[in-house]
Amino acid sequence: MEADVTISLNKGVADPEGSNVKKALNLLGFDEVMNVRTMKTFRIDLATTDRVKAKKDVEEMCKKLLANPVIQSYQIELR
Amino acid sequence: MEADVTISLNKGVADPEGSNVKKALNLLGFDEVMNVRTMKTFRIDLATTDRVKAKKDVEEMCKKLLANPVIQSYQIELR
Numbered sequence: 157m158e159a160d161v162t163i164s165l166n167k168g169v170a171d172p173e174g175s176n177v178k179k180a181l182n183l184l185g186f187d188e189v190m191n192v193r194t195m196k197t198f199r200i201d202l203a204t205t206d207r208v209k210a211k212k213d214v215e216e217m218c219k220k221l222l223a224n225p226v227i228q229s230y231q232i233e234l235r
Numbered sequence: 236m237e238a239d240v241t242i243s244l245n246k247g248v249a250d251p252e253g254s255n256v257k258k259a260l261n262l263l264g265f266d267e268v269m270n271v272r273t274m275k276t277f278r279i280d281l282a283t284t285d286r287v288k289a290k291k292d293v294e295e296m297c298k299k300l301l302a303n304p305v306i307q308s309y310q311i312e313l314r
Binding site: 162174177180181184186188189190191192193194195196197198199200201202203204210213216217220221222 | 241253256259260263265267268269270271272273274275276277278279280281282283289292295296299300301
């Protein structure tokens with residue numbers, strides 16, 4: 157089973173990488189770019205077929221290691 | 236219109252961040268984690284409603300700035 161964990165910054169948290177990419181795209185002539193936000197995805201291969209356990213474990217991974225709940229939120233997609 | 240550009244490493248390219256995350260998860264007791272790959276997503280707000288132009292422009296952004304074609308590939312999702 158495969159889990160995609162997407163970590164994004166909470167609303168109101170500055171995203172300097174995103175704003176620099178926006179500036180660079182505007183400088184390259186892409187004037188229609190209004191805003192850029194960055195996100196990180198971890199694609200995790202799991203040696204289990206139990207969907208419920210997988211979901212529970214991946215949530216615990218987010219809380220223990222992958223995400224910083226003060227400034228980030230996570231989204232889990234199982235496949 | 237919003238575009239999600241996901242940048243992932245090509246097959247065969249080492250992903251040290253991913254393998255360190257795998258090691259850390261295993262050490263935390265998540266033995267079912269077999270492999271971890273990292274990806275980066277840029278969520279781009281575009282001031283256009285022309286889907287065809289948006290797609291074309293975002294592809295050019297990938298080629299010019301967002302992705303390094305030697306080691307990375309990109310995937311575009313328009314919404």
